[in-house]
Amino acid sequence: MRLLTILCSLVLWLGKLGIPATAHQFKVDGKVLELEESNFDSAISFFDYILVDFYAPWCGHCKRLSPQLDEAAPVLAGLKEPVVIAKLNADKFTRLARKYEIDGYPTLKLFMHGVPVDYYGPRKADLLVRYLKKFVAPDVSILSSDSAINDFVEVAGTYFPIYIGFGLNETVISNFAVKYKKKAWFSVAKDFSEDVMVLYDFDKVPALVVLHPSYNQQSIFYGPFEDEFLGDFIEQNFLPLVVPMKHETLKLLKDDNRKIVLTIMEDENEEKSQKLIKLLKAAASANHDLVFGYVGVKQWEEFADTFDGTEKTNLPKMIIWNGDEEYSSVIGSESLDDENQGSQISRFLEGYREGRLEKKRIKGPSFMDFINSLIGIRTVYIIVFLVAMLILIRSLGKDDEPLQVGTRDEVDHAESSMAESSDYRPGEKED
Structure with missing residues (x-):
């Protein structure tokens, strides 16, 4: 009788914590869970890591995503720290759709210990698996050889910046690794050869190198390694030196409070545009308080037109954008000539610093x-x-x-x- 009383009390206690007694119904068996309103909260509480696909049965994109999730589910379930994949018919369970601000189908959210994070990564099974491994990896990986460094960079992939502390103690960056686990890979290399120093272009230690594999860019920090200076370097290098404007990068920019130096050009793939991008990288390396970005009219005309950038405009042109509804042109530096563009970029930045600005508003939606x-x-x-x-x-x-x-x-x-x-x-x- 006393045992029954204890069990009843335990059930009531779990209920008060929001953990239903039926939590044992969930298993990590490599299958995609089909959730509904009655078990959604208990599922995201029960699993440490669960990726939820908010879908609609009539959505064609959802139907194409479904087999990719089925393929990825058993691989993710087999990790040391398993990631469970689940799906919810958001078209049917509209209260949950509103609660999690679902504004399109399919929308993926990763719940880590019950806390939702928007998933912007790839949706092909093999790439999705590689992307999600980031969230269950150690906060700081210890690399003890050249091959370990190479393997780490290979496994990390191209969707997050990679920070490698050469000759650094892991305690120096551990707090930042925990704080920014959702945004970057962090590691320290204990033993490495001179070949590695040449490969990653640093000439003394300690050094913190950040890689952006998808943009073929990197930056190096030699200190000082106090929290204030180290934190600034880490935060300012989540993005590459110069950011190509795409839907994905705009999502990344929403968490960055810096002003954006946006250069609009006709075609970002042209040789003259590539030369201009190199000059912008040089300017960005000396102006870390700003984000430098570019967009080609040919690549994304609708976005360029938001800032009155069209093929009829005198391009390339540079503007200062606050990331929201306002932008400014620098008086006397509305566009760039073909000659000596490096000096023109310097004058543009000088005009911005001196406040010689004409404020404007972006074009509203149609x-x-x-x-x-x-x-x-x-x-x-x-x-x-x-x-x-x-x-x-x-x-x-x-x-x-x-x-x-x-x-x-x-x-x-x-x-x-x-x-x-x-x-x-x-x-x-x-x-």
């Missing part, structure tokens, strides 16, 4: 972009169809009158009615 962001493209199609039917019915009922388009009030009424009656259904998200 009407269709605004509507899409509010209610989704599917609802827009329905609205257009209903308005067309309304026009057709009116025209059939008035044979003796010319065809007339509905008034603005009628269209507004139709749109607001559809917005009120439609279910919560974010738009699809590109893979």
Whole structure:
């Protein structure tokens, strides 16, 4: 009788902690879990690491992602620190979709000890596995040979910056490794040859080298290794010296409070653009309080046009962007000539430091972009169809009158009615 009382008390105690007595139903068996509202909270509490796919059954991108998750699940489950993959029908369980701010399908979130982190990594099975290994790796890896260094860099892949402390004690960077575990790889190399010093281009120790493999860039820090200076170097080097503007890099920039020196060019792949990018890297290495980025009109015209950068503009041009709705041009340095661009970049930065700025606002989204962001493209199609039917019915009922388009009030009424009656259904998200 006393044992039964203890068991009942234990169940009540677990319930107060938010851990249901049915937690034993979850297993790390290499299969993708199908979650629902009744067991979602207990799942993310039960597993230390769980990647959740918020999907919709009608979403084509979701259907293509599903077999990749099925393939990755058993590999991740077999890690020393297993990562479980689960999925939730966010189109059905809309309360959870709203709670976790799901604005497109599929959306992936990694829950680490119950805390959600947006997943921006690759979605092919083998690359997804490599990416997620970062989150269960040691905070600081100890590398004791040249081959260990090479293996570490190979396993780390290209999706995070890699910090290697040559001749450093792990305690020097351990606090930063814990703080920034979600953003970078951290390691210290104990034993290495002169060949490694040549390979990573440092000539004395201790040295902290940061690599950006996907951009073929690196930076070196020789100290001082006090927390203030070391922390500044680590934080300022999460991004490469010069950042190509893409959807992925914009997501990374949202956590960086520095102003962005944005250079708009016609085609970033042209030889003259590559030369300009090298000059921007040199400027970035001397101005760590700023982020330097570039975009080609040919590569991303919509983004460039936001800052009045089109093929009709005198390009390349440089602006200062706050990462939000405002940007500034430097008076007298609106564009770059082909000659002596290094000096022109210096004058631009000098004008910025002196405050010779003309403030502007980025172009707002188009009407269709605004509507899409509010209610989704599917609802827009329905609205257009209903308005067309309304026009057709009116025209059939008035044979003796010319065809007339509905008034603005009628269209507004139709749109607001559809917005009120439609279910919560974010738009699809590109893979």
